[in-house]
Each structure stands twice: as structure tokens, then as C-alpha cells.
Amino acid sequence: MKKKLLSLIMCVSLVGAMLVGCSGTKDNTPAANNQTNNQGENKGDSGAKQYRVAYIARTQSDSFAAWLANEMKAAAKDYSDITLDVFDGQADDEKENAAIENAITNGYDAIIVQPNNGEAQRPYVEKIVxxxxxxxxxxxxxxxxxxxxxxxxxxxxxxxxxAALAVEQVPQNGKVVVLNGPSGNFHADERRKAWQAEFFDKRSDVTIIAEDIANWNKDEAMSFMEDWITANGQIDAIISMNDNMAAGALEVVADPAGILSYGVDGTAEAALLIQDGKMTSTCLQSAIDLAKLNMESVHKLLTGEEKQIDVDIDEVLITKDNASQYVDMYKERGLIKE
Known part of the structure; x- marks a missing residue:
């Protein structure tokens, strides 16, 4: 009788354990976690479709790229049906391409890529499609x-x-240096084309005494500028394809206010330099607007409202006349501390 009772107790315990196991264990596969489905079929607790979006940032070490990554996170909060994960490509093609492949493997519904080098990332974006x-x-x-x-x-x-501003500002027979972004990068190449057509072709008196690729990097720009000052002495203007390189070059100039300097991005650092009279101008490439437009676009594509989107934000020139309003903007967003 005791044996039968013990056997019955063990049987009941085993069944109970099985029921607890079935109700408490999660399948760790992405599908079971409602994290993947290219058509957005997964649903959260509210029953609405939920989407996972991967943002592959070029790097977090560049001031503009870091700003954009942070703004992407902020913009994603406006969409209750989107979860955004940000990955750092570390300004390395192999690492960025590996991050893209991992995002594909992990079944994200959408992947947004900020290329380090467009042609290097092209085959991997084609894999996404x-x-x-x-x-x-x-x-x-x-x-x-x-x-x-x-x-x-x-x-x-x-x-x-x-360039239009520089045509009027650079002195006759001026000597300038040029800092370029990575070769093959769409923004780097197009900005250099614009400087050629809109400035150098119009100011044949100007001489480029040094030019090199600093890869958007402040430290590389500093190194080049140190060598160029030593070798050439007087330099009338720094023409840079982004603010980060312009700021780096200015760090080794004894009197930043005594040299013209032009950049692109409209970063917080550049706005401060312009306000303080240490940098001449930049063009705002608003990470705020880019992020909002990216999230708006990806949401329309995910929900089927649009099938194809190709859009641009506006360009705004920042000079001493309006720099203070952008400094205030950055202070409000916590990017410049009071």
C-alpha cells in the first residue's frame, strides 16, 4: 500500500513539474520572442504589429555620427510600434559589414545603414534587399x-x-589647405566637387598649398595641419569637408580668429567656434531632422504606406550672424553644457 501511495505522489509531482515547465519557459528563438518577422506580423501585448529596426551607425567616435545615433534613438520613441537597436560600425568597413550581416541573420524588419564607405557597404545593403x-x-x-x-x-x-561665402572672403592670391573625407564616400566626394566648381574654378588666383584625406577625423586633421603650418607658414584658409576635421585643424593654429575656416555638419562644437569668432562658417546638416525623417520614412515603409522613399533635408548656412541660435538649440538638447 505504501509503495502504491509513493508511486502516486511521484506521478502527480512529475505532471505538476511538466505543467510549470510549459507555462514558465520561453523559447529563445527570435520568433517566439515576437522579435522578428519581415512583414511585421508579430504583435505585442496590445495586439498591434511591432517592428524591430536596426540602425548601423558608421561610428560613435565622430561628433556628427554620435549626434545622429542619439537623435535616432530619440526619434524612435515617437513610434510605439518600433523598437530601435543601434550598432557601432567603429569606422571600420569589416566591422560595419559584419554588423549588417548580423542584423540580417537576426531577422530585423528594417535595417538603416549609415555607410562608412558607400561602395564597401553596397553589397551588404543589396543583401538586405x-x-x-x-x-x-x-x-x-x-x-x-x-x-x-x-x-x-x-x-x-x-x-x-x-564656397559662395569663401569666394567673397578669401584674400586675393590666397593660400589654402583642403581636408577631405574618405575617398569613395558620397558626401566627401560631392562636397569636394562643389568646392572645385563653386570656388576654385571661380578663384583661379587661389593656390592649394596642401590637400589630404583626414577621414572625417579630428586627430588626423590636427596632424596634417601641424605639418602644413611648419612647411608653409602663412595659410589663409582651411577648407574642410566636415566640422570635425576643421575643428582639429584649428586646434593647432596659434590664432584661429586670424584664419578663415569652413566646414559642414553644424555640430555643437562648430557652432561654439563660430560664435566665438574662431571658425568662419558651416552648413547645418541637422541630425535632428535626419533622424526624424529616417524614422518617419521607415515607419511608412514598414506599414506599407510607401514602397520607395528617397528624400533630403534642407541645408542651412551658419555664420557669426546666426550661430548663437544654434548654440542655444544645442544647450536645450544637452549637447552644450551651461
Whole structure:
């Protein structure tokens, strides 16, 4: 009798354990966690479709790229049906491409790519499209990928507004140095084209005494500028394809107010330098606007409202006359401390 009772107790315990196990264990596969479905079929507690979006940032070490990544996170909060994950490409093509492949493997509903080098990322964005996942390239767009959308700014216009100012400001027979972004990068190449057409072709008296690729990097720009000052002495203007490089070059100039300097991005640092009279001008490439437009676009693509989107934000010239309003803007967003 005791044996029968013990056997019955063990049987009941085993069944109870099985029931607890079935109700308390989660399948760790993405589908079971409602985290993946390229068509947005997964549903959260509210029953609404939920979407997972990956943002592959070019790097977090560049001031503009870091600003954009933070603004993407902020803009995503406006969409209750979107979860945004941000990944750092670390300004390395192999690492960025690996991050794209991982996002594909992990079944994100959409992948937004900020290329480090457009041509290096092109095959991987094509893989996103081939996998049936929504693809957006941004800052800078990669053109000519069928099925991929883009959100960007017009880099030619960004440089052209600075160049128009420089035509009037650079002294006769001026000596200038040029800091370029990575070769093959859409923004770097288009900005340099604009400077050629809108400034150098119009000011044949100006001499480029030094030019090199500083890869958007402040430290590289500082190193080049140190060498150029030593080798050439007087330099009348720094023409830079972004603010980060311009700011780096200015750090080694004894009197920043005594040299003209032009950039692009309208970063918080550049706005402060311009307000303080240490930098001449920049073109605002608003990370706030880019992020909002990216999230608006990806939401329209995910929900089927649009099938293809290619849009640009506006370009705004920042000079001493209006720099203070952008400094105030950055203070409000916590990017400049009081």
C-alpha cells in the first residue's frame, strides 16, 4: 500500500513539474520572442504589429555620427510600434559589414545603414534587399540599389553655400589647405566637387598649398595641419569637408580668429567656434531632422504606406550672424553644457 501511495505522489509531482515547465519557459528563438518577422506580423501585448529596426551607425567616435545615433534613438520613441537597436560600425568597413550581416541573420524588419564607405557597404545593403528586409541608407545614401530607400542631405549644396561665402572672403592670391573625407564616400566626394566648381574654378588666383584625406577625423586633421603650418607658414584658409576635421585643424593654429575656416555638419562644437569668432562658417546638416525623417520614412515603409522613399533635408548656412541660435538649440538638447 505504501509503495502504491509513493508511486502516486511521484506521478502527480512529475505532471505538476511538466505543467510549470510549459507555462514558465520561453523559447529563445527570435520568433517566439515576437522579435522578428519581415512583414511585421508579430504583435505585442496590445495586439498591434511591432517592428524591430536596426540602425548601423558608421561610428560613435565622430561628433556628427554620435549626434545622429542619439537623435535616432530619440526619434524612435515617437513610434510605439518600433523598437530601435543601434550598432557601432567603429569606422571600420569589416566591422560595419559584419554588423549588417548580423542584423540580417537576426531577422530585423528594417535595417538603416549609415555607410562608412558607400561602395564597401553596397553589397551588404543589396543583401538586405535580397533577404526581403526594408533597407534605408542615410548620411550618405548609396545610390543605384534597386529596392533600397534613402534619407540624406545634398552634399553638393552643403559645400556650395560655404564656397559662395569663401569666394567673397578669401584674400586675393590666397593660400589654402583642403581636408577631405574618405575617398569613395558620397558626401566627401560631392562636397569636394562643389568646392572645385563653386570656388576654385571661380578663384583661379587661389593656390592649394596642401590637400589630404583626414577621414572625417579630428586627430588626423590636427596632424596634417601641424605639418602644413611648419612647411608653409602663412595659410589663409582651411577648407574642410566636415566640422570635425576643421575643428582639429584649428586646434593647432596659434590664432584661429586670424584664419578663415569652413566646414559642414553644424555640430555643437562648430557652432561654439563660430560664435566665438574662431571658425568662419558651416552648413547645418541637422541630425535632428535626419533622424526624424529616417524614422518617419521607415515607419511608412514598414506599414506599407510607401514602397520607395528617397528624400533630403534642407541645408542651412551658419555664420557669426546666426550661430548663437544654434548654440542655444544645442544647450536645450544637452549637447552644450551651461
Amino acid at each position: 535580397k533577404a526581403g528586409i526594408i533597407a534605408i541608407t542615410t548620411n550618405a545614401r548609396i545610390t543605384g540599389i534597386e529596392g533600397a530607400s534613402s534619407v540624406d542631405a545634398d552634399p553638393y549644396k552643403q559645400a556650395a553655400v560655404n
